[in-house]
Amino acid sequence: MKKIVVLGAGYASLAFLKNLDLEALGDYEILLISRYDYHYTSILLHEVATGARRDARIYLTDILPHKIKIIQDEVLEIKEDKVLAKKQSYDYDYLVVGLGFQSDSFGIAGIKEYATPIVDFENALKLREKIYLQIEKYKKTKDYKDLKFVVCGGGFSGIETITSLAINLKKFCVEQGVDSTLLQFVCIEAMPDILPMFSAKLVQKTKKFLKTENVELATGCKILRCEEGRVIVQRNDKEEAIEAGLIIWTAGVKGNAVIENSSFFTSGRSKVEVDTYLRPYNQENQDKMQNIYIIGDCAALKDVESGRFYPPTAQIAIKQGEYLAKAFKNRILGVGVEAFNYISEGTVCSLGEECAIGNVKGMDISGKIAIFIKRMIEKKWLYKILGIRGIFR
Numbered sequence: 001m002k003k004i005v006v007l008g009a010g011y012a013s014l015a016f017l018k019n020l021d022l023e024a025l026g027d028y029e030i031l032l033i034s035r036y037d038y039h040y041t042s043i044l045l046h047e048v049a050t051g052a053r054r055d056a057r058i059y060l061t062d063i064l065p066h067k068i069k070i071i072q073d074e075v076l077e078i079k080e081d082k083v084l085a086k087k088q089s090y091d092y093d094y095l096v097v098g099l100g101f102q103s104d105s106f107g108i109a110g111i112k113e114y115a116t117p118i119v120d121f122e123n124a125l126k127l128r129e130k131i132y133l134q135i136e137k138y139k140k141t142k143d144y145k146d147l148k149f150v151v152c153g154g155g156f157s158g159i160e161t162i163t164s165l166a167i168n169l170k171k172f173c174v175e176q177g178v179d180s181t182l183l184q185f186v187c188i189e190a191m192p193d194i195l196p197m198f199s200a201k202l203v204q205k206t207k208k209f210l211k212t213e214n215v216e217l218a219t220g221c222k223i224l225r226c227e228e229g230r231v232i233v234q235r236n237d238k239e240e241a242i243e244a245g246l247i248i249w250t251a252g253v254k255g256n257a258v259i260e261n262s263s264f265f266t267s268g269r270s271k272v273e274v275d276t277y278l279r280p281y282n283q284e285n286q287d288k289m290q291n292i293y294i295i296g297d298c299a300a301l302k303d304v305e306s307g308r309f310y311p312p313t314a315q316i317a318i319k320q321g322e323y324l325a326k327a328f329k330n331r332i333l334g335v336g337v338e339a340f341n342y343i344s345e346g347t348v349c350s351l352g353e354e355c356a357i358g359n360v361k362g363m364d365i366s367g368k369i370a371i372f373i374k375r376m377i378e379k380k381w382l383y384k385i386l387g388i389r390g391i392f393r
């Protein structure tokens with residue numbers, strides 16, 4: 001019996017498994033190995049951290065059919081013929097790697113020690129605890145610095161995080177009897193402006209929104225290091241310190257640590273370059289990788305037109321998983337397999353839970369309509385993995 005082993009239970013892997021034609025695969029054994037026994041919707045992790053939502057988990061047994069064996073284990077390394085994990089090792093005939101992303105500190109000193117990233121559900125919960133602890137701390141110390149929250153990164157997830165934080169923490173302070181006007185929020189960005197993926201008009205709207213929510217933008221500030229309670233930046237050729245009660249790191253992500261720990265792969269930024277069939281490419285061990293596929297944030301795929309790598313998104317991860325499921329079936333049936341072709345449908349960035357900005361199918365959108373579309377995108381994913389039950393979650 002041939003064995004398909006799938007690593008990780010994120011968007012890419014689940015899109016693959018949900019679209020696999022299990023009948024066509026006959027007596028193939030299918031294993032899903034993931035760290036947790038649930039899938040978490042990574043695009044909502046910042047809302048978990050800021051207290052805007054309680055949960056973002058769906059148990060794998062609610063998503064997947066019995067034929068797929070779910071194994072909760074932590075993958076450590078991928079080798080030519082097996083996967084090494086904490087509990088045991090697993091051999092495979094076909095391997096699909098969908099292990100997702102990790103935070104990237106770019107080697108900046110003090111990030112790991114003094115800043116908290118948003119990477120998975122457990123970590124988002126821990127961040128929420130840290131945020132609430134700051135309020136508790138302030139009640140005792142009456143030190144305004146305890147109410148100062150600094151988000152490093154003015155990209156997509158940085159802006160989603162700081163807007164949600166500013167709105168929800170004000171509500172929490174009111175509940176806790178703390179004067180919410182004392183809260184301070186700073187978003188640090190190295191570039192001269194925020195959100196490079198959006199038009200100047202949408203960026204202006206976002207800045208106006210940030211102002212109304214009392215979020216200070218520190219653009220043109222290159223982060224040099226983090227220390228306890230402060231971020232040291234270089235602004236206009238001068239070093240300065242930005243004080244912080246809590247530092248949140250959203251300035252960069254890379255592929256998974258398992259990739260960089262697997263000498264079998266040639267990797268860069270913990271990702272494996274893939275060809276348009278999502279197979280490892282430009283690899284020293286290329287000839288030994290005929291049955292390996294890398295999808296989602298662990299894969300570095302070039303847009304043939306621009307020659308640039310696609311940015312890591314849930315959208316491309318889902319499309320890759322869906323494509324691979326079809327390609328698997330065609331290979332088994334001996335039908336020709338087409339190359340993966342990706343056209344982005346656009347991006348929507350939430351500004352809190354009631355407003356957003358975005359570009360969808362080439363059109364700029366903002367406000368209530370944009371957040372409505374964002375919620376529809378989230379529902380569409382839940383529908384894909386849970387069917388009608390997903391709509392009512």
Ligand SMILES: Cc1cc2nc3c(=O)[nH]c(=O)nc-3n(C[C@H](O)[C@H](O)[C@H](O)COP(=O)(O)OP(=O)(O)OC[C@H]3O[C@@H](n4cnc5c(N)ncnc54)[C@H](O)[C@@H]3O)c2cc1C
Nearest residue numbers: 008009010011012035042075099100296297312313314315
């Ligand atoms: C705050 C935030 C907001 C975002 N918003 C958007 C958005 O609006 N739109 C969008 O398109 N993208 C967004 N993204 C990016 C998006 O979340 C990722 O691109 C997407 O999750 C990648 O999907 P994936 O399947 O590759 O990995 P993931 O969804 O991250 O899944 C990885 C899986 O692998 C498992 N895993 C990891 N390591 C191990 C291990 N060693 N052993 C076993 N299992 C392991 C994890 O538990 C998880 O199940 C956002 C990201 C963040 C952090």
